[in-house]
Amino acid sequence: MDINILSEKIHHTLSTLRYGENPAELYEPIRYIMALGGKRIRPLLVLLSARMFDEDIDKALLPAAAVEVFHNFTLMHDDIMDKAPLRRGRQTVHEKWNANTAILSGDVMLVRAYQLLLHVEPDRLSRVIERFSETAAQVCEGQQLDMNFEQRLQVGIQEYIHMITLKTAVLLGFSLELGAILQGAPEADAGHLRAFGDNIGIAFQLRDDLLDVYGDKAKFGKQVGGDILSDKKTFLMLTALEQANQQQLQTITGWRDKTDETVAAEKVQAITAMYDELGIREQTEQQIELYFQRALQHLDAVQRPEENKVALRNLALQLMERDS
Amino acid sequence: MDINILSEKIHHTLSTLRYGENPAELYEPIRYIMALGGKRIRPLLVLLSARMFDEDIDKALLPAAAVEVFHNFTLMHDDIMDKAPLRRGRQTVHEKWNANTAILSGDVMLVRAYQLLLHVEPDRLSRVIERFSETAAQVCEGQQLDMNFEQRLQVGIQEYIHMITLKTAVLLGFSLELGAILQGAPEADAGHLRAFGDNIGIAFQLRDDLLDVYGDKAKFGKQVGGDILSDKKTFLMLTALEQANQQQLQTITGWRDKTDETVAAEKVQAITAMYDELGIREQTEQQIELYFQRALQHLDAVQRPEENKVALRNLALQLMERDS
Numbered sequence: 166m167d168i169n170i171l172s173e174k175i176h177h178t179l180s181t182l183r184y185g186e187n188p189a190e191l192y193e194p195i196r197y198i199m200a201l202g203g204k205r206i207r208p209l210l211v212l213l214s215a216r217m218f219d220e221d222i223d224k225a226l227l228p229a230a231a232v233e234v235f236h237n238f239t240l241m242h243d244d245i246m247d248k249a250p251l252r253r254g255r256q257t258v259h260e261k262w263n264a265n266t267a268i269l270s271g272d273v274m275l276v277r278a279y280q281l282l283l284h285v286e287p288d289r290l291s292r293v294i295e296r297f298s299e300t301a302a303q304v305c306e307g308q309q310l311d312m313n314f315e316q317r318l319q320v321g322i323q324e325y326i327h328m329i330t331l332k333t334a335v336l337l338g339f340s341l342e343l344g345a346i347l348q349g350a351p352e353a354d355a356g357h358l359r360a361f362g363d364n365i366g367i368a369f370q371l372r373d374d375l376l377d378v379y380g381d382k383a384k385f386g387k388q389v390g391g392d393i394l395s396d397k398k399t400f401l402m403l404t405a406l407e408q409a410n411q412q413q414l415q416t417i418t419g420w421r422d423k424t425d426e427t428v429a430a431e432k433v434q435a436i437t438a439m440y441d442e443l444g445i446r447e448q449t450e451q452q453i454e455l456y457f458q459r460a461l462q463h464l465d466a467v468q469r470p471e472e473n474k475v476a477l478r479n480l481a482l483q484l485m486e487r488d489s
Numbered sequence: 490m491d492i493n494i495l496s497e498k499i500h501h502t503l504s505t506l507r508y509g510e511n512p513a514e515l516y517e518p519i520r521y522i523m524a525l526g527g528k529r530i531r532p533l534l535v536l537l538s539a540r541m542f543d544e545d546i547d548k549a550l551l552p553a554a555a556v557e558v559f560h561n562f563t564l565m566h567d568d569i570m571d572k573a574p575l576r577r578g579r580q581t582v583h584e585k586w587n588a589n590t591a592i593l594s595g596d597v598m599l600v601r602a603y604q605l606l607l608h609v610e611p612d613r614l615s616r617v618i619e620r621f622s623e624t625a626a627q628v629c630e631g632q633q634l635d636m637n638f639e640q641r642l643q644v645g646i647q648e649y650i651h652m653i654t655l656k657t658a659v660l661l662g663f664s665l666e667l668g669a670i671l672q673g674a675p676e677a678d679a680g681h682l683r684a685f686g687d688n689i690g691i692a693f694q695l696r697d698d699l700l701d702v703y704g705d706k707a708k709f710g711k712q713v714g715g716d717i718l719s720d721k722k723t724f725l726m727l728t729a730l731e732q733a734n735q736q737q738l739q740t741i742t743g744w745r746d747k748t749d750e751t752v753a754a755e756k757v758q759a760i761t762a763m764y765d766e767l768g769i770r771e772q773t774e775q776q777i778e779l780y781f782q783r784a785l786q787h788l789d790a791v792q793r794p795e796e797n798k799v800a801l802r803n804l805a806l807q808l809m810e811r812d813s
Binding site for chain 1: 509511512514515566569570588589590592593595596597599600601603604607611612614615618619622623625626629630632633634636637
């Protein structure tokens, strides 16, 4: 089965979900955010993982949708907290409606995610709910750490990796683990798939940090240097802060809080030059490679034939935009 | 077993709950709101219902705690939406910390409530999670309706009853149903207990509306007429709006939005006099009696000996502050 067919199944499943009707103020924002689209990468991971153990993946569709609904719940609430005006180029829910609506609609989305998870075999329900709940709490912890870090001047590299692991990676790991659990995979395989997802998630986030500075603007689709302009504590910045000499530190502190459009290009250029002096690009690429290789080792350790792993391996390569 | 022993068990169980440690900003607000106290009426209903079917109620303690954690999650989020400064005489979470913290800590509380529900017998888990989720979504619907009603001039009596049913009553109903499910009670009995709780919940909320105007200030512990001062659309006000003649309508509209302290006593007096003319007190008492009697009919219909029902019957009477 082609990966496009899986994507089509996910798309169809999501289109059949009914969240509720009355009051409309509660349910319309859910339909709105779910219709904004996105790559639906998490449900795809559920299905690809499930398919490694059993070709019949239809019974994994609703649990896969649960993960996507949960993910969009976190986006709805995070956008309030981050005061984000846009999501996928459209107004965020709290902007289009208001913060109260975004809080309450998000709450219902979390409940609906749990309800979608009820569509698993009864003897697997307890483990699914437990692992999902642990993951959900970790995602909240990650968001809180992210907010805490914004208020701090110094954040350690390991603290940062811990934060992105919780905020982003564990949900990818859980998606893969869920697919395995649903098909009755051995616990060791489910664990390796989770670890594969966790590590891919970290690598992917670090790559996101890298591309902000060294990405191809046309390909990346975002303004190059956006993180630099907003003084975001990315892996690159935190690494630079740890290794900078007096003069380089002054470059960083001198540009801090200067978010004015007129000096934007100059700021991005100055910080990038400092990154270049310190070899931040190469160091980041090394870290990405490290987590990517760790991920692949866990995929290798899954006790299934290579032909069952190839789709997941290719997706990982694709996420990293690599050929091999 | 005395009701005080059940309360003591609930108190002890709640004191043993561990929500998490890091980041502290996420978990401290949960400990804070849970420590504010309250009557813990919902877990008590779980236990009283459970005890009707099996004396061994210890296995119902963690699920009972789940309902209390969920209830406090709704308080934490509702207080943000209602911009409430105080909860049980102490600062609300969003006041003591900030709205973002209250959003995210609340989210984790909802997750923790689900985790506490995992402590049920495996073959009952699916039904418990499903019924809890349905109830949780209804509570959110009730809160949304309550916010909608604030923006409207006219709200029908039946709409109002529907709103308080969702916002307040169904969680009482679910608490009783949960106790029954946990002990393997027949479905009909679980349904009657839920209906008992739903109706008691409605009666209790109407009584709350009544006491705001006609309550004994010393006993009620709130300022008499607070709802009148804030133009709250209570059962009394909505009934008056439906039955008022031209002159009485002018009394209402004339006083609307007049929240100034200096005219407070005069406003409460004028609206109360208008209520008296219309016999609002008696009509409200009749409605309370109606729902209370419906509740008792459902309790009567439960297929257990009267001696097993007496504690629940007495608690209902106590909630209504009645002797019989």
